[in-house]
Amino acid sequence: MKEFALLRQNPDFIYFDSAATCQVPDAVLQAYTAYYQQHHANVHRASHQLGRAATTALEQARTALADFIGANAENVTLQASTTAALNGLAQQLPIDWQAGDEILLSAAEHHANILPWQRLAQLHDLKLRYIPIDRQTGELGAWQHLLNARTRVVSVTAASNVTGAIFDIQPLLQAAREQGAITIVDAAQIAAHSDINIASWHCDALIFSAHKVYGLNGCAVTYLAPQLWSVMAPFQVGGGIVQQVTETTATWIDSIHKFEAGSPNTGAAVAAAAGVNWLQQQQPHARLTQLRALLVQHLHAREWLSVLPSGTAHTPTVAFYSDNFQAYDIAAWLDQHNIAVRAGHHCAQVLLQHWQLPAVVRVSLGAYNTADQINRFIETLDAGWALFGSD
Ligand SMILES: Cc1ncc(COP(=O)(O)O)c(C=O)c1O
Structure with missing residues (x-):
């Protein structure tokens, strides 16, 4: 307190x-203030010393946040929020959608993990299916009959933001992946309460917002598996993500930074790293x-x-x-x-x-x-x- x-x-x-x-916590606000007082500049652009210091601050924060979920920094992009990341994924997944393709969610999803898929479903005439949540136990219900050859994406929350139930989603993710579906985990509710080791999650993407893990608004840790990010187009386009731009075309850099067009929120990233650090110390x-x-x-x-x-x-x-x-x-x-x-x-x-x-x-x-x-x-x-x- x-x-x-x-x-x-x-x-x-x-x-x-x-x-x-x-x-x-004070430690997070101090880290944020210290960044702005001592290291603030735009990142990945300027060759001056301060620009290099800001880039170092951003990349150190990325590495700390990746460590927090057992991932490599090369697979972690920092998005503005879980909502923004889920919208970006829904719009850019490398899927050639056919009418009747299916997206599997659970009934416990936050609207942030329903509405981007609804919008996509309306655009491509897709079917949304929902795994029930057992009214007696609060557990994830039977999903086996809902996963089929038309399932292209499984996007589920690891924990309910209403009941607090932590769902046993790993078997679902594993089965979905084995049959070629892309698997996405909304970790917004679980990140502050359970150790995440990405290697055991069978997921292609996993996201959580730093402001729910003692950080600030403006940063969501977004893990993207190499096989996903390498073939996916940027969520947004703009400065800092291009190899070459002509009057009519552009090519993207070949790194996770291609999902961070524009000036990134380095202060929020620094604060996010301080937040998870604080949490790890407090246990x-x-x-x-x-x-x-x-x-x-x-x-x-x-x-x-x-x-x-x-x-x-x-x-x-x-x-x-x-x-x-x-x-x-x-x-x-x-x-x-x-x-x-x-x-x-x-x-x-x-x-x-x-x-x-x-x-x-x-x-x-x-x-x-x-x-x-x-x-x-x-x-x-x-x-x-x-x-x-x-x-
Ligand atoms: C399970 C879950 N997913 C997504 C979100 C959206 O997070 P944000 O508002 O940080 O984008 C929330 C926020 O409450 C949430 O609880």
Whole structure:
């Protein structure tokens, strides 16, 4: 807590919305400021000393971020956000789409991993298929019958941003790859909570946003397998990615940098590397697992609340609803008591439709949360129930 200015200055404030974005530790802001105060210039262009220092800062950050997922820097491009990377992939995958080709998603996808495919499907008359999420267990449902010779892409989240369930996607990715589909992992929710070793993931692309891993907005780590990036056109075109430009044609550089047209956000990349470094030093996983268990135990003990199932492995994100209160009213009550949670569909309307839920309350924990905060949260819920619920 002491390393977070916002939380230091507001000791009574409880931030339970880290699945949306994490608060930023001082070390990350210092790294960001130091970059701008000491090394800032445009990268990969200038031959002056400062330009070289900025390029070094960017490439060192790329290497640290690649290390974080067990990848080589040559296979990691830094995009503006997970949303931007997924849009870029959907538009540029090297696939000669035929009407009736299929894209396989799960019902738990964030809209960022649905809408780019919907748009593509409308353009090429493709079919989107959704792997169900088991309403009883919260686990990924049966997918075997949904994977077939027409499946060209499998793009799935590693963890639900609503329930916190970590899905067993590796067998799916392996099977998909074996039959020639391109496999993409949305790691936005898992990156802060589980070690990722890209070699064991059977994926052609994997993405997460740094702002959910104690970094800043403006940087998403995007792993692209060599066999994918080498044949894929740039997501955007512009300065810094060309070998040669004539009046009518252009050829691209032969490196992962071809996905970074224009001036990159080096400050955000430096901050992202500082964020994962901070996380690796803190190792909050075991403590967050305990806090989550405490939270779930308290919620389950209240008959007027229903906790969404989250499988056998989970991030410290928990969702619940009440038949007695609107989710938005619960969130507003908590907000009045200085506790920030989220209510709504959480950009996962397909999941809520499948499960026939209108809106749910989501509590998502971060490294700065404590058992005392969970107890105060529960006391506040109970006070609301005592005031409005028990008539
Ligand atoms: C699972 C998942 N995918 C994608 C995104 C989009 O991330 P960003 O807003 O950083 O682009 C989010 C954000 O909440 C998410 O939870």
